[in-house]
Amino acid sequence: MSDGGTPRLRASDDDRRRVAAALSDAFARGQLDYGELDARTEQVWSARYRDELFAPLSDLLPDPARILEDRAPAPRPRTAPRSPRAGAETARQQVTGEPGGQSLTFSLLGMSQKRGDWLCSPTHHTTAMLGSTVIDLRLARLTCAETTINAFGVLGAVEILVPEDVLVIGDGYGVLGAFEVTEDKKVTVAQRDLPADAPVVRVxxxxxxxxxxxxxxxRESGD
Structure with missing residues (x-):
């Protein structure tokens, strides 16, 4: 019960998708950085009651409750030229739900790669020390819809290739080095155009x- 005696309503997945989509829009407008989007999205998907979904939007929208007022199906983001809907279906098929998966890629004075058809565990650790590692997710199978990659380049380089129909959230630092998220010039689908249920890779x-x-x-890039 709320303080006024009115029963609290449970949040539905559609409610959570609406708020997650609003957060993605805020990220696209520059109101949130990658780390904030990551933290708030986790808060949304762990919310049990509808009123708990308002806090992540409280400093982004004048009236966050209006997001949940329209009970029509949650709107999909604007489509990009190469049909994000079709791409999103391919990305969802990439999530197989298989158990296990590879959880480590390490290089020391050399190079290690994960390419082609391979199973990535929910949390993958990659470290390049005086060497380089490449994590290519274009043909990889994902065990769940949200994958976390912990990456460390120590006097070395880590490169992570993520297909454009998968949402990327980067949260890291460069200390006398670099941590960056970039786009290939051939990418045609913006992150803001991805559906709220697109697979997520957090780095x-x-x-x-x-x-x-x-x-x-x-996805078709061979680089």
Missing amino acids: RGLGLLGSVGIRRVP
């Missing part, structure tokens, strides 16, 4: 005298 890490680079690429 957390550090470039210490090295680099961590996350690059959005077309």
Whole structure:
């Protein structure tokens, strides 16, 4: 019960999708950075009651409650030229729900790669120390809809290739090095145009005298 005696309403997945989509729009407008989007999206998907969904939007919209007033199906983002709907279906098929998966990629004075058809665990750790690692997710199978990659480039370079129909959230730092999210010039689908239920890849890490680079690429790209 609320303080006024009115029963609190449980949040539905459609409610959560609406708020998550509003957060994605705020990110596209520059109101949130990657880390804030990550934290608030986690808050939304862990909310049990509808009134708990208003807090993540409280400093973004004048009246957050209006997001949930329209009970029609949650609107999909604007379509991009290459039909994000079709691309989103491909991305969803990439999430197989298989157990296990590979959880580590490490290089020391050399190079390690994960390419082609491979199963990525829900949390993957990659470190390049005086070497380089490449994590290519274009043909990889994902065990769940949200994948976390912890990446560390220490006097080395980590490159993570993410297909453009998967949402990328980067949260990291460069210390005398670099941590950055970039897009291939052939990418045609903006992150803001992805549906709220698109798979998510969160990259957390550090470039210490090295680099961590996350690059959005077309699925058909061979680079």
